[in-house]
Structure formats: structure tokens, C-alpha cells
Amino acid sequence: MNDWIDIAPVEAVPQRGARLIKTVHGCVAVFRTATDEVFALDNACPHKNGPLAEGIVHGASVTCPLHNWVISLETGVVQGQDEGQVATYPAKVSDGRIYLGAAFLTRRAVA
Amino acid sequence: MTQKLVVIGAGMASGRVLEHLFENESGFEVTLFNAEARGNYNRIMLSPVLSGEKTYEDIVTHDADWYDTNGVTCHFGTHVTAIDRVAKTVTSKAGTIAYDKLLIATGSAPFIIPVPGRDLPGVITYRDLDDTNAMIDASKAGGKAVVIGGGLLGLEAAAGLAERGMDVTVLHLMDHLMERQLDEAAGFLLRRDLEKRGIAVKCRASTRAIVGKDRVEAVLLEGDETLEADLVVMAVGIRPETRLATDAGLSVARGIEVNTQMQTSDPDIFAVGECVELDGQLFGLVAPLYDQAKVLAQTLMDSPAVFTPKELSTKLKVTGCDLFSAGDFAEAEGREDIVFRDPARGVYRRLVLEDDTIVGAVMYGDTTDSNWFFGLIRDKTEITDMRETLIFGPAFQGGAPSDPLSAVAALPRDAEICGCNGICKGQIEDAITAGATDLGAVRTTTKASGSCGTCTGLVEQVLAVTLGDDFVIPAAQSICTCTDMTHEDVRRMIKSQELKSMPAVWQACGWKTSCGCHICRPPLNYYLLADWPLEYQDDPQSRFINERKHANIQKDGTFSVVPRMWGGITTPDELRAIADAADKFAVPTVKVTGGQRIDLLGVKGEDLPAIWRDLNDAGMVSGHAYSKGLRTVKTCVGTDHCRFGTQDSTGLGIKLEKTLWGSWTPHKLKLGVSGCPRNCAEATCKDIGVVCVDSGYQISIGGAAGMDVRETEILCQVPTEGEVIDVIKCVTQLYRENAKYLERIYKWMAKVGLEWIQEQVADLENRATLVARFEVSQSVYRKDPWAQHVGRAETYQPLADLTLEAAE
Incomplete structure (x- = not known):
């Protein structure tokens, strides 16, 4: 089995935006920054499960649309006064396409 | 041995001399004469007393206690009639007393233009508290006031009298107001602001005579125009009061001649203030007078000091007329201008450059950066590197951009903070270290910001820099931590x-x-x-997601969909289409909104384009229930059905909604149109409301019915529907261009004032320009975003579905 799953061309996600990926265990949000880095995180804010994919992306952070919690895309850690962490998954851009680490699917399946 | 110091005149300059002497315990035995029946007060603040913002008690500098504590023998209300330089005595009705040192600080006298009628009762000058009280008394009866002289003093008098309810006309001999401090453009803006406050201004007006039988009745101008007047204020200028000095045989030109130690031609006689002349120069502003006072105090204490005249700046103390001028702004060979104008805000800035330095500055309407520009003029700073952004002020210069605090932190200790009192940053820092940790304490201990008060912000910044987190400046907020700019x-x-x-x-x-x-x-x-x-x-x-996806996000991540119902009118076909869509997409909740339409709550994000397509097919478009833009125009049924309706309120509401929909505004914008004053559409708590009456349409703005509840205020009444639509487009565009993001109309109105908005709308030419700009913007945005997004339905779908892959 391949280590990386080919998801889509990078242009399919808007810069400073996100799209969703459905898995059996729930939705994962794939983010693309202004500098074309990609990140994959659970699409649920640790606060009230807000859909992070709908948030405003700035730098390497996203702001949850429900109550403005700011989450690091790199670590999933909540920034500022609030506390919490979102699960993150390996993601990369190669030859203009977005890849997610395959292991995360099985790991999620086990968990 | 104690020396006897006699002081003639208890004004701001001599008062300051005494303060310095007592602070240094110099041991003089002081006798103080004043022709006015009171001691030293802050004469600069007479204008606020006249306008009623302050009382005399507020502006007293030295009270009876102070004179008592310092052992000053006071003769107030006592004219000194003679100085005998040989015997070293002064004579008054209080007798003859001896001096070792004599200080003449007789100030200035108002210039009276030599026209017939100048002695009539009701003709007053504007120089001291008695004049001010005379004006206050005269204004109690109301009536008409004519102020002769459109300089600093005359305009402050005019504004004060207008504030007290008089009908005021300012006569000015020259082409524009304050021609010594302002150029023509700034003079024009000033005139316009004064006229807005109901003050009439006549330039090139030369007074021929003041007429009246027992008291003043009118002013006669060259060209035979007559202006009725119950009060005439002469504020054409001042001249040094030198009569005593002349009689005593001292050397007097226009003023009493002094050297740079403030010594007159008699080595034991000194002079300070507006009565002196140094190298042909006279002094009228407070800053050089305080410098003179300091120098003289040191001279009297046998410590060498030299008075050097410095560059001066001017500000007008009329609330709402914000102007500043400094240096030389006449046009000349080799000089260049940088000019910034914002006509809508009444802002004008002009810098005059010569040899890569600023030699003059005139600012009107926004003088926040005046201290910075004044510093550049005074220090003759070379401005080549910042020339491109110079006019925007210190916030826009490279290096440490836009952080006023770091700019203050970078100032050297000898940088002057308070121009009136000559207080440097170091003195304020020392005072703070010694325990003065708020503005009031700094003011008490150093006098910084205690005279004209315009440096208050700077003093607060010094406090903030020195105390760090212990001091919070009550200042303008930056947008966020990404920037220091507001x-x-x-x-x-x-x-x-x-x-x-x-x-x-x-x-x-x-x-x-x-x-x-x-x-x-x-x-x-x-x-x-x-x-x-x-x-x-x-x-x-x-x-924000709602505006990005044209639907309102709910707490579970689903969305609500609200199609537009123009003016709250719908049809059976539309209702059927809404019902069908609700069924098809399994919408859990269907609710009627407060804005007269229907909300479909609980739609999944990926279903949005499909439900929009169905609603589009039935002829419906987005209701923008999610936008910082036009939401709804609520209406009642008006003349169509109602027994009381005076106009077609529903029809007007629909026209308004079709005109305004799709426009983005600083915050949400809700309208209401009621067909009669019974106001069933609740128009008077909307951002913009129209109430129809028999004679036309009352348009009012600034209502709110959320966290704050407010009634609208009347903007204007117009006779036709066409004008209603134009006025509303105009006021909407004005709001779009001027309000801060997330500021509803009522908050914006509280800042700029209803009157300003009314003027903007009433000026038909201006109205047409704003309407035109609104239409330009609407040519882009008066479109249905749902229809546009239906074409990009795939972006609402998941990027990939890995559920199958995981199952393998």
C-alpha cells in the first residue's frame, strides 16, 4: 500500500481556504495557506465542534467560525488564552497535487 | 539683605516669573500691582469662559492663598500712575513705595479703530475677564452681535457669543479669515465651519462708523451697507501697553525695548510679556512669554540666561474648528507645496517646503499630527527620504511605522512636549519617577498640558512609555494586533x-x-x-463564512437559507416552491423572520447550491440575511388596502429594496416603510425608516432594535418617491464611505452628527455625486450571488470521499 494518498490538484482548495474530505470516521479539513502549504486537521474545533474548514485562514492558523478560537494548522494547538488541541494528519504538496499520509486512515480505523 | 521687587501687572508672564522666584526661594519681598481687580488667571482660557465651557474659578492660576503663602503684598484694582527712576519708587493711589528691582508687565491694550461711535455703550473689546463678563451679560438679552476682526481673538469671541445664542456677524478687512495664520484654502474651510454654526462672515468689510443714539444700534460699512447690532466687539488687534514706561523715560519703540536678559534701558527695571519688544519683534503667544519669564527669573537671581525667540504655532480654541498653523506658508521662489485634501471630511493639509525642509504648515479639520510637523519645522529636519508619505504624518513613515509610542520613546530628554510651558520630556519623566503617575499629577507638578491643553495626548504617551503596563492610554484602538493603525x-x-x-x-x-x-x-x-x-x-x-457561502451558519455547522421577498410581498407560487424545497432537502425548521420573509433552517452545506437552484427556478434570489449589507425593507400595506394609508408604502418599499439589494455596507442595513404615522412597519427603529404622511415622506435614520434600542432621528422630509430613493441612496453611500466596519448607522451618526449628514444630503450637487457613486458600485454588486454560486456547485462538495477506500 502506498504511503500517500493522492487527493486532488492543489488548485481545488482555494488559497487561504479549506475543503473537506469524508472518511468513515468523520470529516477531515484540508487547508491551503497563502504560500501553498497544505495541512490536514479534524474538522471540529475543540470548543464546540465548530467546522474549522469554514473558518478564515491567516498565516498558518485558522479561526473557527463559531466563536473565533484560533488554531495552529501546524500543530492543531489552540492559540491564545483558550486551551485545546485538534488532531492533525500528514499532508503534502507534490507536483501540484495534494497528498495525505495513508497511515492516518488505518490509525483512525483502529482508534 | 532682602531685596524689594515691585511688579506692575499680574498677568501670565509676571505670574510665571514669581513662580520661578518662589520655587527657588530667592528671597525677594514682592509687591504686586494690577489694574484689574484680581490676580493672575489663565487668559488663554477666556474663550471657554465666554462660551460657557469653563467658569472664572476654573481658570484662576494664583488665588489669595498663593499670594498669602508667598508673602506677596497685593494691590489689585490699583493703577500705578508714575515711576520715579531716580528715587526708585512707584506711585499709585496706595501711596509711594520704593523698589530695588522693578518689573513692568503691563501687557497689551486692544487696538480701537478710530471710527465715529467707538465710545458708544455696547462697544467692547476682548482682552480680559471684565470684557468677557460684559459680553456674557450682553448676550443674555440675545439679539445681534457684530465682531470686528476675523483673527484668532475675534473668531473665538464670535464662536462664544454664538454659543450663547446671539446672532453673530464677523467683519474682516482682508480677503480671508486669519490671514496671518492661514492660507486661503484653510480660511475657506474655517469660514464654512463657522457659517455652519450660524456665524455670518463678511470679508473685505471695512467699518466706516458705529451708529446709535444712547448705545450702539448698528455698524455702517464702506459701501453704505448697514448691519444692525446690539453689541459690537472690537478685536482687530492689540498693541503693547507702554504708557508708564514712556512716561518714565525708558527706551520704547513699539514695545518697551529689552535685551535678551529682559532688562530695559534702566538696569534695575525689567519687562516681560506682551509689552516688550526685542530686536523689533513683539510677542503675543504664551510660549515665548513663559520663556521670557524663566530667563528673567534667572537674571534676577544673578544666574546667566538668554532669551531666544523660537518658531511659533497657532491653534484656534473653537470647539469643532480644528486648525493649526506654523511657520511661513507664503508662496515664494524655490518653495514647493504638498497638499492633501479630503473635501468630504473637510480636511486640508498643506506643507510648504524649501531646501528639503518644511518651513510652514497649515492644517485644517484634522490636526492630530500637528506636533510632529511643528517639530520638523522647528528642528529644520531634512525630509527628502520621507517626502512621498510626509503629508500623512508620522504614522506613515518608514522605520518604526505607525507606533506613536515608540516615536515618543525615541524622543531625547530635551525634546519639548508642552510648548506653552516649555516642559521637556525629561522633566515629565522625572516627575513620573518622583510619583506623578497620572495626567493630573504630571500637570500639577510640571504644568505640562496645563495651559492650552493640546499636548495632553503627548503627555499621556510619555506616561505610557515611562510606566509601561501600569498606564493605559485612553486612545484610539488599532484594528487588531497585525497593525497599529486605526x-x-x-x-x-x-x-x-x-x-x-x-x-x-x-x-x-x-x-x-x-x-x-x-x-x-x-x-x-x-x-x-x-x-x-x-x-x-x-x-x-x-x-466570514456566512458571506462566503451566502447562508447563515448554525451551531451544528448547517446553514439557514432565506430567499428575498421584496417588500415582504410573496405569492402562492413562491410559497409552494419554498415548501417543495423544504420537503426535498428535509429542512427541519421553517420559520417566519422579523424581516417579513421565511427562513429555512438546518440545510447541509453541500446542499446549498441545489436548494438555491430550485429557489432561483421559482424566481427567487438571495435575501442576504447573512450580510453586512442590505437585509430587508419592511413595509405595511399602505394605500393598497389600509384605511389610514397615505402613500403606497409597499410599492415604495419594493422599489427601495430593488435599488439597494446586494450592496455591502459597514454593518447590516435594515429599512422600514410605514404608510402612515401609526407606523405598523416599525420604521422608526430601523437603520433607515420612511414614514409616509399626507404631504410626502419623512425619512429618518439611526434607529436600532438590538442590544441597543433607539428611535430614528428625522433626516429630512421630501415630497416624492423619487427623492426618497435618491436621499436613501445618498445616505447609504455616505455611510458606506465614512463609517467604520461593524458600525451601525446610529453609532456612526453619534460620531459625525446628524447635522453633518443632513448637510451632505441637502446639498443637491453633493447628493447627486454620492448617488452616482452608489450606482457605480451597484453596477457590480446588484446581482444574485446564489445564481453565481450555483455554477460552482462542486466547490460546496467534499474534496474527496475516502470512506470507500478505508473500507477496503
Whole structure:
């Protein structure tokens, strides 16, 4: 089995935006920054499960649309006064396409 | 041995001399004469006393206790009639007393123009508290006042009298007001602001006579125009009061001649203040007088000091007329101008450059940066490197951009903070270290910001820099932590620098983050699209999710969908289509909204384009229930059905909604149109409300029915529907161009004032320009976003579905 799953061309996600990926265990949000880095995180804010994919992306952070919690895309850690962490998954851009680490699917399946 | 110091005149200059002497325990035995029946008070503050903002008690500098504590023998209300230099005595009705040192501080006397009738009762000058009280008394009866002289003093008098309810006309001999301090453009803006307060201004007006039988009745001008007058204030200028000195045989030109130690031609006689002349120069502003006082105090204490005249600046103390001028701004060979104008805000800035330095500055309407410009003039700073952005002030200079605190922190200890009192940063720092930890304490111990008060902000910044987190400046908020600039600063930059993209703003305004944050990006996106509707491309990624997806996000991540119902009118076919859509997409909740339409709550994100397509097919468009833009126009049924309706309120509501829909505004915008004053559409708690009456339409603005509840205030009444629509387009555009993001109309109105909005709307030419700009913007935005997004349905779907892959 391949280590990386080919998801889509990078242009399919808007810069400073996100799209969703459905898995059996729930939705994962794939983010693309202004500098074309990609990140994959659970699409649920640790606060009230807000859909992070709908948030405003700035730098390497996203702001949850429900109550403005700011989450690091790199670590999933909540920034500022609030506390919490979102699960993150390996993601990369190669030859203009977005890849997610395959292991995360099985790991999620086990968990 | 104690020396006897006799002081003639208890004004601001001599008062300051005494303070210095007592502070240094110099041991003089002081006798003080004053022709006015009181001691030293802050004469600069007479204008606020006249206008009623302050009382005499507020402006007393030295009270009876102070004189008593310092052992001053006071003769108030006592004219000194003679000085005998040989015997070294002065004579008054209190007798003859001896002096070792004599200080003449007789100040100045108002210049009376030699016209017939100048002695009539009701003709007064504006120089001291008695004049001020005379004006206050005269204004109690109301009536007409004529102020002769359109300089600093005359205008402050005019504003004060107008404030007290008099009908005021200012006569000015020259072509524009304050011609010594202002250029023509600033003079024009000043005149316009004064006229807005009901003060009439006549320039090139030469007084021929003041006429009246027992008291003043009128002023006769050259050209035979007659102005009725119950009160005439002469404020054409002042001249040094030198009679005593002349009689005593001292050397007197225009003023009493002194050397740089403030010594007159008699070595034991000194002079300070407005009565002196040094190298042909007279002194009328407080800053040099305080410098003179300091020098003289040192001279009297045998410590060498030299008085050097410095560059001066002027500010007018009339609330609402913000002007500043400094240096020389006459046009001349080799001089260049940099000019900035914002006609809508009444802002004018002009810098005069010569040899890469600023030699003069005139500012009107926004004088926040005046201290900085004044510093550049005074220090003759070379401005070549910052020339391009110079006019925008210190916030826009390179290096440490836009942080006023770091600019203050970088000032040397000898940088002057308070020009009136000559207080440097170091003295304020020392006072703070010694325990003066708030503005009041700094003012008490150092006098900084205690005279004219315009440096208050700077003093607060010094406090903030010195005390760090222990002192919070009550100041303008920056947009967010990405920038130190306020919303107003950034918007000014967007317009003046023609910044048409977000990266351009970040670059030009020195953003500290690479691409902003969720706080600054939505307002920037709004400002850019509102100011450059044709050039700027709306950025969905800088919008909150509701505006990006044209639906309202709910707490479970689903959305609500609200189709537009123009003016609250719907049809059976539309209702059927809504019902069908609700069934098809399994909408859990269908609710009637407060804005007279129907809300479908609980729609999944990926279903949005499909439900929109169905609603579009039935002829419906987005209701923008999610936008900082036009929401609804609520109506009643008006003349169509109602027994009381006076106009077709429903029809007008529909027209308004069809005109305004799709427009983006600083915050949400809700309208109401009621067909009669019974007001069933609740128009008077909307952002903009129309109440129909028999004779036309009352348009009112600034209502609210949310966290704050407020009734609208009447903007104007117009006779036709066409005018209603124009006025509302005009006021909407005015709001779009001027309000801060997330500021409803009522909050914006509290800042700019209803009157200003009324003037903007009443000026038909201006109204037409604003309407035209609104239409330009609507040519881009008066479109259904749902229809546009139906074509991009795939972007609402998941990027990939890995559920199958995982199952394998």
C-alpha cells in the first residue's frame, strides 16, 4: 500500500481556504495557506465542534467560525488564552497535487 | 539683605516669573500691582469662559492663598500712575513705595479703530475677564452681535457669543479669515465651519462708523451697507501697553525695548510679556512669554540666561474648528507645496517646503499630527527620504511605522512636549519617577498640558512609555494586533494612496503579519470594495463564512437559507416552491423572520447550491440575511388596502429594496416603510425608516432594535418617491464611505452628527455625486450571488470521499 494518498490538484482548495474530505470516521479539513502549504486537521474545533474548514485562514492558523478560537494548522494547538488541541494528519504538496499520509486512515480505523 | 521687587501687572508672564522666584526661594519681598481687580488667571482660557465651557474659578492660576503663602503684598484694582527712576519708587493711589528691582508687565491694550461711535455703550473689546463678563451679560438679552476682526481673538469671541445664542456677524478687512495664520484654502474651510454654526462672515468689510443714539444700534460699512447690532466687539488687534514706561523715560519703540536678559534701558527695571519688544519683534503667544519669564527669573537671581525667540504655532480654541498653523506658508521662489485634501471630511493639509525642509504648515479639520510637523519645522529636519508619505504624518513613515509610542520613546530628554510651558520630556519623566503617575499629577507638578491643553495626548504617551503596563492610554484602538493603525488611518491610506488590493494595504501600512487575521481581513475587504468597486476583486477568503457561502451558519455547522421577498410581498407560487424545497432537502425548521420573509433552517452545506437552484427556478434570489449589507425593507400595506394609508408604502418599499439589494455596507442595513404615522412597519427603529404622511415622506435614520434600542432621528422630509430613493441612496453611500466596519448607522451618526449628514444630503450637487457613486458600485454588486454560486456547485462538495477506500 502506498504511503500517500493522492487527493486532488492543489488548485481545488482555494488559497487561504479549506475543503473537506469524508472518511468513515468523520470529516477531515484540508487547508491551503497563502504560500501553498497544505495541512490536514479534524474538522471540529475543540470548543464546540465548530467546522474549522469554514473558518478564515491567516498565516498558518485558522479561526473557527463559531466563536473565533484560533488554531495552529501546524500543530492543531489552540492559540491564545483558550486551551485545546485538534488532531492533525500528514499532508503534502507534490507536483501540484495534494497528498495525505495513508497511515492516518488505518490509525483512525483502529482508534 | 532682602531685596524689594515691585511688579506692575499680574498677568501670565509676571505670574510665571514669581513662580520661578518662589520655587527657588530667592528671597525677594514682592509687591504686586494690577489694574484689574484680581490676580493672575489663565487668559488663554477666556474663550471657554465666554462660551460657557469653563467658569472664572476654573481658570484662576494664583488665588489669595498663593499670594498669602508667598508673602506677596497685593494691590489689585490699583493703577500705578508714575515711576520715579531716580528715587526708585512707584506711585499709585496706595501711596509711594520704593523698589530695588522693578518689573513692568503691563501687557497689551486692544487696538480701537478710530471710527465715529467707538465710545458708544455696547462697544467692547476682548482682552480680559471684565470684557468677557460684559459680553456674557450682553448676550443674555440675545439679539445681534457684530465682531470686528476675523483673527484668532475675534473668531473665538464670535464662536462664544454664538454659543450663547446671539446672532453673530464677523467683519474682516482682508480677503480671508486669519490671514496671518492661514492660507486661503484653510480660511475657506474655517469660514464654512463657522457659517455652519450660524456665524455670518463678511470679508473685505471695512467699518466706516458705529451708529446709535444712547448705545450702539448698528455698524455702517464702506459701501453704505448697514448691519444692525446690539453689541459690537472690537478685536482687530492689540498693541503693547507702554504708557508708564514712556512716561518714565525708558527706551520704547513699539514695545518697551529689552535685551535678551529682559532688562530695559534702566538696569534695575525689567519687562516681560506682551509689552516688550526685542530686536523689533513683539510677542503675543504664551510660549515665548513663559520663556521670557524663566530667563528673567534667572537674571534676577544673578544666574546667566538668554532669551531666544523660537518658531511659533497657532491653534484656534473653537470647539469643532480644528486648525493649526506654523511657520511661513507664503508662496515664494524655490518653495514647493504638498497638499492633501479630503473635501468630504473637510480636511486640508498643506506643507510648504524649501531646501528639503518644511518651513510652514497649515492644517485644517484634522490636526492630530500637528506636533510632529511643528517639530520638523522647528528642528529644520531634512525630509527628502520621507517626502512621498510626509503629508500623512508620522504614522506613515518608514522605520518604526505607525507606533506613536515608540516615536515618543525615541524622543531625547530635551525634546519639548508642552510648548506653552516649555516642559521637556525629561522633566515629565522625572516627575513620573518622583510619583506623578497620572495626567493630573504630571500637570500639577510640571504644568505640562496645563495651559492650552493640546499636548495632553503627548503627555499621556510619555506616561505610557515611562510606566509601561501600569498606564493605559485612553486612545484610539488599532484594528487588531497585525497593525497599529486605526480603521480611520487605514481607510485614509486606501483612498489617498490608491491602495487597491489587500497586499498593497499590508505593504503600505506596515502589517506585522503576512496576510492579516480574521479580525482585520473582513474590514479591509469591505473598505477596498467600497472605495474601489470597479478595480477591487471581492475576496471570499477574507469574508466570514456566512458571506462566503451566502447562508447563515448554525451551531451544528448547517446553514439557514432565506430567499428575498421584496417588500415582504410573496405569492402562492413562491410559497409552494419554498415548501417543495423544504420537503426535498428535509429542512427541519421553517420559520417566519422579523424581516417579513421565511427562513429555512438546518440545510447541509453541500446542499446549498441545489436548494438555491430550485429557489432561483421559482424566481427567487438571495435575501442576504447573512450580510453586512442590505437585509430587508419592511413595509405595511399602505394605500393598497389600509384605511389610514397615505402613500403606497409597499410599492415604495419594493422599489427601495430593488435599488439597494446586494450592496455591502459597514454593518447590516435594515429599512422600514410605514404608510402612515401609526407606523405598523416599525420604521422608526430601523437603520433607515420612511414614514409616509399626507404631504410626502419623512425619512429618518439611526434607529436600532438590538442590544441597543433607539428611535430614528428625522433626516429630512421630501415630497416624492423619487427623492426618497435618491436621499436613501445618498445616505447609504455616505455611510458606506465614512463609517467604520461593524458600525451601525446610529453609532456612526453619534460620531459625525446628524447635522453633518443632513448637510451632505441637502446639498443637491453633493447628493447627486454620492448617488452616482452608489450606482457605480451597484453596477457590480446588484446581482444574485446564489445564481453565481450555483455554477460552482462542486466547490460546496467534499474534496474527496475516502470512506470507500478505508473500507477496503
